[in-house]
Amino acid sequence: MATHDTDAIIPLEVLYHTERNWLLAWLKRTLGCSQQAADLAQDTFVRLLARNQPISAQAPRALLARIARGLMVDHWRRDALQRAYLQTLALLPEANYPSPEVRLEALQCLERIAQLLDGLKPAVREAFLLYQLGGLTHTQVAEQLGVSSRTVERHVAHALLHCYRVCFE
CATH class of the missing domain: 1.10.10 (Arc Repressor Mutant, subunit A)
Structure with a gap:
């Protein structure tokens, strides 16, 4: 993106159209998966939209990368929690295996605990x-x-x- 006035504000739509492809390529290189990259790129812009704050024209790529990096960490943490939980469940006798609803509730609870401790x-x-x-x-x-x-x-x-x-x- 071209050099910007440090006090300038970029509308989200403009940022999306000018930097989405860059963010997508960066995420693909980082993750090695185009589907995950597309999801995280979209989530990055949704996070910016939810923030409802002006976006400075100064270093917009750094802002996008910082948000996307945080989302990647969240994703990896959720994956690690889910794998650990499923490995633990695999050790249980089949009679003690929880229902899908209980498993989902437990995973959501574990994710909330992880967020609290972040x-x-x-x-x-x-x-x-x-x-x-x-x-x-x-x-x-x-x-x-x-x-x-x-x-x-x-x-x-x-x-x-x-x-x-x-x-x-």
Whole structure:
């Protein structure tokens, strides 16, 4: 796209027509799948539309790439969660296998938990998950992570506060 005045605003329709092919090509190179690239390109523009904010003419490709990258991470996270969940289900006896509705609800719940924990430092997230979902005490988590019990307490408190803020913002 040509150089733009830094105060200029680009209408979404113009951005779509001028940069869609570039975004699609970038996503195809990144993902290696034209179908996924098309879906994510469309989702990127839908995200911009939902944002309902003016789009600066300064570095529009960087904005598109940043949004698309976030959507890719979300997609990969959902895929990883789904694979892990399905692998766990495969270990269950057939009699205990949940219905499709329950499986969908569980996957949606796992995705929401992942979104809640997004943005936490890995050490904080791991301490929180071990404590809350792993059923370990602060001391056990500390031993497993090689940190002090007080550090685990701070990590868990930080994660709880983060989740509270995300839920009630």
